[in-house]
Amino acid sequence: MKYVLDRTDELILSxxxxxxxxxxxxxxxxxxxxRNAVRVRIERLERDGVIKGYTIVTGGGPGSxxxxxxxxxxxHDRMRxxxxxxxxxxxxxxxxxxxMTGDFDLLVRVESSDVDRIRHIWQQIAEVPGVRDTLTAFALSTIIRK
Structure with a gap:
């Protein structure tokens, strides 16, 4: 049985x-x-899949x-x-x-400090067997990132 999050769990996650x-x-x-109660709760949140991993977000610093x-x-084939x-x-x-549902099969987010690398990735994806077509849009700015 999965544990239901309580207010304290929600505060910890926040x-x-x-x-x-x-x-x-x-x-x-x-x-x-x-401290021990917090550690136990975090371990349970990880074990139950509420906390699924830890991410490093790079970039955004001065000059980058x-x-x-x-x-x-x-x-070519959505199901296979x-x-x-x-x-x-x-x-x-x-x-x-x-x-995705609708017209597109996959929405892929690519991040790189080198625009030319994005072009190479686009070519690489377009050449993958099973890819019928791609459409690429560059983000002008990020307004919200959580």
Missing amino acids: ELKANSRVSHIELANKVNLS SVTTALMFVYR GGDVIQALRKIPEIVACDV
């Missing part, structure tokens, strides 16, 4: 979203629990710029297009891939 590097003792003080491209991918997804998993600059 604090971790705001600052994932917060220490257990600092987090414990914010949610009025002991990351270019984001959204690539809409059409596959697993080879395309496996090929996409191997490209480190792909930070997200969503299976």
Whole structure:
């Protein structure tokens, strides 16, 4: 049986979203629990799949710029297009891939500090067996990122 999140779990998750590097003792003080109780709750949240992983977001610092491209991918066969997804998993600059309803099969988010690298990735994806077509749009700016 999966555990239902309570208000304290929600507070812990909120604090971790705001600052994932917060220490257990600092987090414990914010949610009025002991350090050990916070650790146990975080471990349970990980085990239950509420916390699915930890991510490093690079770029955004002074003097750095990351270019984001959204690539809409059409596959020859929507139901048996697993080879395309496996090929996409191997490209480190792909930070997200969503299976879509409607006209597009996949929405792929590519982030790179090198625009030319995005062009190479676009070519690489277009050449994957099973890809019928692609449509690429570059993001001008990111307004909300959580």
